[in-house]
Each structure stands twice: as structure tokens, then as C-alpha cells.
Amino acid sequence: MRFLAARPLAAVASLAALLSPVLAEPILKSNSLNTCQENSGFTASLFNVIYTPNNNTANVDIVAVSSIQGSVFFDVAISAYGFEFIRQQVDPCKIGLAGLCPMTAGKIPLNFNLPVDKDAAKQIPGIAYTFPDLDAKVRVFINMTDGTRQSVACVEADISNGKTVDLVGVKWATALIAGLALASSAVVSGLGHANAASHVAANALSLFGYFQAQAMLGLTGVPLPPIVMSWTQDFQWSMGVIRVGFMQDIFTWYQRATGGTPSTIFDSLTTVSVQVEKRALTMAKRSLAMMPRSIVDPVSAMVKREVLKRANIETSSGSFVVYGIQRVAFRAFIETTNLFMTGLVFFCILVVFTTLCVAAFKGFCELAVKKGWIKGDTFLEFRNGWFTVLKGILFRVTLIGFPQITILCLWEFTQNDSAAEIVLAVFFFFGMCLTLGWASFKVIRIARRSVIMHRNPAYILFSDPQALNKWGFLYVQFRASAYYFIVPLLAYTIVKGMLVAFAQSKGTVQAVGFILIEAGALIGASVLRPWMDKSTNSFNIAICVMNFLNSIFLLVFTEVFNQPPLVTGIVGVVLWIANATFSLVLLIMLIVTTVIVFVRENPDGRYQFMMDDRTSFMKSQTHLTTTTELDALAATARGDKAGYSKHNLDLDDDAESISSESLRRHADRSGMPVSAANSVRNVPYGNPPRSPIDPSMPLFPADGRDGRNSPSPYGRNASPSPYGGGGSGSNLMPGFRAQNNASPAGGLRSASPSPWQRGAGYEH
Incomplete structure (x- = not known):
């Protein structure tokens, strides 16, 4: 206790053992001394204290400025998670502290090793050296000794033990x-x-998406407890926040070359302290941080150093405060002016890497088939239509990177790092919005066309291989009737990104907005249940529940309820434990599911068929035996006839249904060929287009039985063809039978490509 009474600054170091990564020996440290009252007469622009219990020594490096003159005493308080467990008053005159009895005005540089009393060291609990990201601090009030006993200064230091949950291993594991x-x-x-x-x-x-939601919590301007900051930092890789040394040098050069002024905060760490915000700042200071440099620079009386670069707040003591997106960049050792380019370049790298991998895999497959390493029909669909598959994969990558690009581009509009970076932000943000918007429009149009023609959106969405390969990334995870759900998901991403990017100085607004957005997402997911089956719905609804709870925790961190600091600290620990457990469960489920898919002989058998009958419409090597008879039956069900089997039909070119010619005839009845009209006498052209199948029944029996021996409506007594009764063979038109059944042996033989194989290069 004598140590705490004698050296308040050393007490900061002693208590700093509350959190830190695993090191060779236990330490307690603090890197910044913050003021905790307005017009504080004692400040420090540099404050580094490291206490090592093994030798009971604290190394102190301080550059302090005092405007106090007279006799003072110190009121020292030490707390952890808001719980104050040590409070002591100290008279500097009784312990002989030079320059502090009485205190004199001026600059006080100090750099020395301070021996720590063993009795004081014993009062530090052992958990302080081991528990990760422990939220602890030392606060010192400097009071006058006159009759008023007025507090003329207040300083506090956050302490850490080097143990943290911000671990490289966690980042690599989740990403891989x-x-x-x-x-x-x-x-x-x-x-x-x-x-x-x-x-x-x-x-x-x-x-x-859940990982990205975790990262967004860390990107908000809300003051977060240390353990929450570290936990959310684990997932910033999902937003492209990855530091590579030589790339940072390139980004700095690029910004200078395009008229910008890079920040140099990491070059100033030896002379200036940087405070990572854990408590609320005044609105004026936060607003200042969001101003463009052209507005901030004239305020030279308040902003003294170019290192501020509008992204960091300089306090009256000369130290800097980072929060929100800036806080994430600082903790990742990335200059705030380089953050936008970092995220953008890593997204581009992902796109290029994915393209090269797909092209390389295509080349390997062709070589393997040529050398006989694999069977000729292995990856046949991919090899025939690999370019269309590549388009679909790139669209999926665009969808994955959309939250990242939205936040970084919108934030760049507020930062104006350079003219060239603003142009890049405009190009990528609006380009991705238009790309995904156009893709969503195409999906909705295809689905509506399928509903008009076949009374089932799944019919064309899943029977057309080209539409499935190119646009399937937007709807394959949903049930067919919820094909539109990608639109509210994109809107959810944009609104959330705008809230993060534009409201950095308004943490409470962000927290309330997050609650409203996540509540809407949870209600929508629970009521609509748009995903493909029960298990997938449960998986996603659980994620929505966790995101909603996190938004409530975020509101607590704003201290809008004026709760005791202990409550805030406990809520931070609860958030970490809950999300860590939830993430572990999701990862295990995904690992098990993926392994089973490769281990089982027929992995499709593990899942029930979708209620939207998508498997009946999809060409699958595991569910359909591609015989000519099945091709003929499929063509009949689709309404295809001789002379109308077309190659290179492309729904994306706004032509028509990939599955039949009927859409053209219904769209332009006046131009309908007379021969085609007369060849089918029973087609009700005067009525709206009608699907030849019952949407509630699969196209083929799930057990693989022949239609003529099953009670299915597609058997002998209930032909799926609208052209007449009879079995699957008897109801085919003469023209179609002549084209498909011209076998010398009397069997069925297809003279034209199977209707299943149109699009995606199957006709080649």
C-alpha cells in the first residue's frame, strides 16, 4: 500500500497486468495517460509504464505538462471492470517527491526505473497477469490542500497484461x-x-456473414470494453483489414502521388501517446474527427499536428484518441489513411485469386481426363460450362465482399484521402450495387416468368443450367418461393453499412440503428423462413438472434442508461463468452457437415429433398439416369416439340424461357407458325400459359421407379403432357417421336441434345 501511496503513476503500471497476449514473463503495462476532467492542470503527451513482477521494477517514461502551482495531495483509485477495490490518499510532501511538493508549472520529462515494494506487489491478484483483455485502470485526482480541497487535475491510465483474445490463430482458423x-x-x-x-x-x-457482423461491431464508434475490441478485431479480416508491410508502403506512396496527405501516427508513437477510446468523448471532439482535412486544418489552435489528418483526435495534452473505424485500423497497425486502399486491394486480390483457381482447375481437369487420371464424365458439367460457372463464382465473391466495400467506400467519402481514392470508392460502390441489383432483377424476372408459364418459380430457376450457374448464388440458399429475399438482404447490408460509415461520431445513433435493423432481420427471418429447409432456417435464425443480442449489448456500451461501470464490464465479458461459444458451435457444425459430404458415398441422401421440387428440375448425375426415354419425357413435360429444340438459348439475353419455345409463341401469337399451331390440337392457346406438371409433385418419382408402374400422376393414366392421354411414350407427338426414336433397333435414341443440357455449354 505504501507503493500505491507514494507513486500513483507506478500504481498504474502495477495494475496494468489485467490483460495481454501470452509472453515469456508476466507484465503489467500502460501506454497512455488520459485526462478524466475538463481543464485538467496535469497532462501527459507520452506515458509508457511497464511493471515486471519478477524483479519488482517498473520502467517509467513520461512527458508531462503541469499548470498547477501550490501544495497538493493525490487521491488514487484502482478499479477492474468498474469495481473499485483500492482507494488511497497520498501527500507527496510526506514521501519526498521532487517537483510535486509543492507542485510547479512547466514541462516534466521523466524516464527512470522505479523499484516496487513487495507488499504492494502482493496486493495485485494473480488473475491480473493471466485473464485476457481485463478492463482495469488507475485514476488519480490531484486536489489542492487549501480549505477548498478543489480537484485541479484528473488523470487515469488503462492497464494491460499483454494477454488478449485478439489472436492470429483465431483469425487464420476462422478464415480457413x-x-x-x-x-x-x-x-x-x-x-x-x-x-x-x-x-x-x-x-x-x-x-x-456472421463473421462480418462481428467485425461491424468493432467498426462502430461506440466505446467498447477491451475484451470486445479484441474479440471483434479477430474478424476484421472478413472486411479486408489485413496488414502487409510492403503493401502499406505502396498505399502511402499512391496517396501522396494522387494529391493526398498520409497520416504518420505510427511514426510518432515514440513521442506521442495514442488512446484507444473506451469511454465516451464529447460530441465536439467526435465531430471534429469526422471533418475533411480542408475544414480541420484551419483549426490549428486545437489541432496542432498534421498527424491528426482528421482521422484521429488530438487532446489538449497532445496525445491522440482513436475510435470506431480508426480504432480498428490502429489496432491492426494500419495508418487510418491507408485503411480504404487496404480493404479494396484485398477484395481485388480475392477476385483475381478466385479466377486463377477456377481456370487452373479447369486446365487440371482436362489434363487429368486426357492422361486417364480421372473418368471422362468427372466434373463434366463444369468442364463444358466452366466459363458460366466462373461468372457465377465471381458474382458470389461480389456478394461476399459487398458489406466490406459498402462500409469502406462510404467511409472514404467522409475522409477524402485523395481524389483518386474517391474515384475508386465511387466506381466500386456503385458498380457493385448496380451489378448485384441487375442480378437480383434478372432472378426476379426469371422466377416470375416461370410462375406465369409453369405456376412454379423453381421450374426455370433450377432446370436451366445456365441461369442456375450464373445467378444461382442469389437464390439457391432460399426456397424457390422466396427467390426475392436477396433484395431485402442487400438493402439490409446497405443500410447497415451507411450507419457504420456515416455515424462514426454518434455511437448512440449507431447502437439504436443496429437494434432496429437486427430486430427487423430477426422478425423477417422468423416469420418468412426463406431458406431452403428447416435446418438452414434454424442456422440462420440463430445467427439473427445473436446479432440482435449483440446490438443490445452495443447500446449498453454507450452508457445511455447511466449504469455502473461494473455492469458495462460484465456485459463485455458476457458478449465475448456468448459469441465465442456460438462461433465455436457454428464452426464445428460446418466442419462436420463438410466432412460428411466427402465421406458419404451419396451425400445428397443426408438431406431431404426440397419442398420446392428443385431436385426434380435440376440435371443431377446422382438423381437422374440420363436415358433417352427420360429425356423424351422431360421434353414432353416442358412442352418442347420437334423443330423447336434450339441451341444457345440464353435467358440472360432476354430471349425467353430456356426450357421451351412456348414463351415466344405466347408473347407474339400473331407471329406463331401455322404448322406449329396445327400440330398440337389440344393446346389451349386462348388461355394463359399453363405448366404441364403439377407443381406440388416431383417431375420424377423419388424412388426412381418407372412412371408406368407407379401411382404417380406421371404414370400411364396421368401423363404430364398436355398433348393427350396415354403413357409417357404414347403421348409424344409424331414429329418428336420421329426425331428422338429413330433407332434401327426399335429403341429410343436422341438425335438432338437433351433438353436438360441446354445452356452452360452442354450443347458442345
């Missing part, structure tokens, strides 16, 4: 698992197990 799951889904899909692949991909995308 999510990435490998997405890659595995693509491989499984290429092997023909579309049902299993869609489940793995849907869960992987949802998990990736």
Missing part, C-alpha cells in the same frame, strides 16, 4: 474454415451432388 467450406461446396457441386453442395454453401455463406 469458411474458405475451405465454400471451396468444398464448389467441388461437391462439380461431382454432381447439387443438394449437398447447396447446403454446405448456404451454411458457409451464413457463417461468413
Whole structure:
């Protein structure tokens, strides 16, 4: 206790053992001394204290400025998670502190080693050296000794022990698992197990979205407890916040070359302290941080150093405060003016890397087939239509990177780092919005066309391989009737990104906005249940619940309820424990699901068929035996006839349904060929287009039985064809039978490509 009474600054170091990464020996440290009252007469622009209990020595490096003159005494308070467990008054005159008895005005540089009393060291609990990101601080009030006993200064220091949950291993593990799951889904899909692949991909995308939601918590301007800051930092890789040394040098050069002024805060750490905000700042200071440099620079009396660069707040003591997006950049050792380019370049790297991987895999498959390493029909669909598949994969990458690009580009509009970076922000943000908006429009149009023609949106969405490969990333994770759900998801991303980017100086507004957004997402997911099946709905609704709880925790951190600091500290620990447990469960589920897909002989059998009958419409090597008879039956069900089997039909070119010619005839009845009209006598052209199938029944029996021996409506007594009764063979038109049944042996033989194989290059 004598040590605490004698040296308040050393007490800061002693208590700093409350959190830190695993080191060779336990330490307690503090890197900044913050003022805790207005017009504080004692400040420090540099404050570094490290206490090592092994030798009971604290190294102190301080540059302080005092405007106090007279006799004073210190009121020292030490707390952890808002709970004050030591309070002591100290008279500097009784312990002989030079320059402090009486205190004199002026600059006080101090750099010395301070021995720590063993009795004082014993009062520090052992957990202070081991518990990660412990929220502890030492606060010192400097009071006059006259009759008023007025407080003329207040300083406090946050303490750390070097243990943290911000670990490189966690970042790599989460990134690799999510990435490998997405890659595995693509491989499984290429092997023909579309049902299993869609489940793995849907869960992987949802998990990736949850990681991005965690990262967004850290990007808000809300003051966060240390453990929450560290936890959310683990997921900033999902927003492209990854530091590579030589790339940072390139970004700095690029900004200078395009007329910008890079910040140099990391070059000033030896002379200036940087405070990572954990408590609320005044609105004026926060607003100042968000101003463009052209507005901030004239305020030279308050902003003394170019290092501020409008992204960091300089306090009256000369130290700097970072919060929100700036806080994330500082903790990642990235200059705030380089953050936008960092995220943008890593997104571009992901796009290029994905393209090269797909092209390389295509080349490997062709070589493997040529050398006989794999069978000729392995990855056949991918090899035939790999370019269309590549388009779909790039669209999916765009969807994954959309939250990242939205936040960084919108934030760049407020920062104006350089004219060239503003142009890049405009190009990427509006380009991605238009790209995803156009893709969503195409999906909605295709689905509505399918509903008009076949009374089932799944019919064309899943029977057309080209539409499925290119646009399937937007709807394959949803049930067919919820094809539109991608639109509210994109709107959710944009609104959330705008809230993060534009309200950095208004933490309470961000917290309330997050609650409203996440509540809407939770209600929508719970009521609509748009995902493909019960398990996927449960997976995503659980994520929505956790995101909603996190938004409530975020509101608590704003201290809008004026709760005791202990409550804020406890809520921070609860957030970490809850999200860490939840993330672990999701990761295990995804790992198990992915492994089972590769281990099982028929991974599609693990999942029930979708209620929207998508598997009946999809060309799958595992569910359909591609015989000519099935091709003929499929063509009949689709309404295709001889002379109308067209190659290179492309729904994306605004032509018509990929599955039939009927849309053209219904769209332009006046131009309908007479021969075609007379060849089908029973087609009700005067009525709206009608699907030849019952949308509630699969196109083929799930057990693979022949239609003529089953009670299915597609058997002998209930032909799916609108052209007459009879079995699947008897109801085919003469022209169609002549084209498809011209076999010398009397069997069925297809003379034209199967209707299943149109699009995606299957006709080649």
C-alpha cells in the first residue's frame, strides 16, 4: 500500500497486468495517460509504464505538462471492470517527491526505473497477469490542500497484461474454415451432388456473414470494453483489414502521388501517446474527427499536428484518441489513411485469386481426363460450362465482399484521402450495387416468368443450367418461393453499412440503428423462413438472434442508461463468452457437415429433398439416369416439340424461357407458325400459359421407379403432357417421336441434345 501511496503513476503500471497476449514473463503495462476532467492542470503527451513482477521494477517514461502551482495531495483509485477495490490518499510532501511538493508549472520529462515494494506487489491478484483483455485502470485526482480541497487535475491510465483474445490463430482458423467450406461446396457441386453442395454453401455463406457482423461491431464508434475490441478485431479480416508491410508502403506512396496527405501516427508513437477510446468523448471532439482535412486544418489552435489528418483526435495534452473505424485500423497497425486502399486491394486480390483457381482447375481437369487420371464424365458439367460457372463464382465473391466495400467506400467519402481514392470508392460502390441489383432483377424476372408459364418459380430457376450457374448464388440458399429475399438482404447490408460509415461520431445513433435493423432481420427471418429447409432456417435464425443480442449489448456500451461501470464490464465479458461459444458451435457444425459430404458415398441422401421440387428440375448425375426415354419425357413435360429444340438459348439475353419455345409463341401469337399451331390440337392457346406438371409433385418419382408402374400422376393414366392421354411414350407427338426414336433397333435414341443440357455449354 505504501507503493500505491507514494507513486500513483507506478500504481498504474502495477495494475496494468489485467490483460495481454501470452509472453515469456508476466507484465503489467500502460501506454497512455488520459485526462478524466475538463481543464485538467496535469497532462501527459507520452506515458509508457511497464511493471515486471519478477524483479519488482517498473520502467517509467513520461512527458508531462503541469499548470498547477501550490501544495497538493493525490487521491488514487484502482478499479477492474468498474469495481473499485483500492482507494488511497497520498501527500507527496510526506514521501519526498521532487517537483510535486509543492507542485510547479512547466514541462516534466521523466524516464527512470522505479523499484516496487513487495507488499504492494502482493496486493495485485494473480488473475491480473493471466485473464485476457481485463478492463482495469488507475485514476488519480490531484486536489489542492487549501480549505477548498478543489480537484485541479484528473488523470487515469488503462492497464494491460499483454494477454488478449485478439489472436492470429483465431483469425487464420476462422478464415480457413469458411474458405475451405465454400471451396468444398464448389467441388461437391462439380461431382454432381447439387443438394449437398447447396447446403454446405448456404451454411458457409451464413457463417461468413456472421463473421462480418462481428467485425461491424468493432467498426462502430461506440466505446467498447477491451475484451470486445479484441474479440471483434479477430474478424476484421472478413472486411479486408489485413496488414502487409510492403503493401502499406505502396498505399502511402499512391496517396501522396494522387494529391493526398498520409497520416504518420505510427511514426510518432515514440513521442506521442495514442488512446484507444473506451469511454465516451464529447460530441465536439467526435465531430471534429469526422471533418475533411480542408475544414480541420484551419483549426490549428486545437489541432496542432498534421498527424491528426482528421482521422484521429488530438487532446489538449497532445496525445491522440482513436475510435470506431480508426480504432480498428490502429489496432491492426494500419495508418487510418491507408485503411480504404487496404480493404479494396484485398477484395481485388480475392477476385483475381478466385479466377486463377477456377481456370487452373479447369486446365487440371482436362489434363487429368486426357492422361486417364480421372473418368471422362468427372466434373463434366463444369468442364463444358466452366466459363458460366466462373461468372457465377465471381458474382458470389461480389456478394461476399459487398458489406466490406459498402462500409469502406462510404467511409472514404467522409475522409477524402485523395481524389483518386474517391474515384475508386465511387466506381466500386456503385458498380457493385448496380451489378448485384441487375442480378437480383434478372432472378426476379426469371422466377416470375416461370410462375406465369409453369405456376412454379423453381421450374426455370433450377432446370436451366445456365441461369442456375450464373445467378444461382442469389437464390439457391432460399426456397424457390422466396427467390426475392436477396433484395431485402442487400438493402439490409446497405443500410447497415451507411450507419457504420456515416455515424462514426454518434455511437448512440449507431447502437439504436443496429437494434432496429437486427430486430427487423430477426422478425423477417422468423416469420418468412426463406431458406431452403428447416435446418438452414434454424442456422440462420440463430445467427439473427445473436446479432440482435449483440446490438443490445452495443447500446449498453454507450452508457445511455447511466449504469455502473461494473455492469458495462460484465456485459463485455458476457458478449465475448456468448459469441465465442456460438462461433465455436457454428464452426464445428460446418466442419462436420463438410466432412460428411466427402465421406458419404451419396451425400445428397443426408438431406431431404426440397419442398420446392428443385431436385426434380435440376440435371443431377446422382438423381437422374440420363436415358433417352427420360429425356423424351422431360421434353414432353416442358412442352418442347420437334423443330423447336434450339441451341444457345440464353435467358440472360432476354430471349425467353430456356426450357421451351412456348414463351415466344405466347408473347407474339400473331407471329406463331401455322404448322406449329396445327400440330398440337389440344393446346389451349386462348388461355394463359399453363405448366404441364403439377407443381406440388416431383417431375420424377423419388424412388426412381418407372412412371408406368407407379401411382404417380406421371404414370400411364396421368401423363404430364398436355398433348393427350396415354403413357409417357404414347403421348409424344409424331414429329418428336420421329426425331428422338429413330433407332434401327426399335429403341429410343436422341438425335438432338437433351433438353436438360441446354445452356452452360452442354450443347458442345
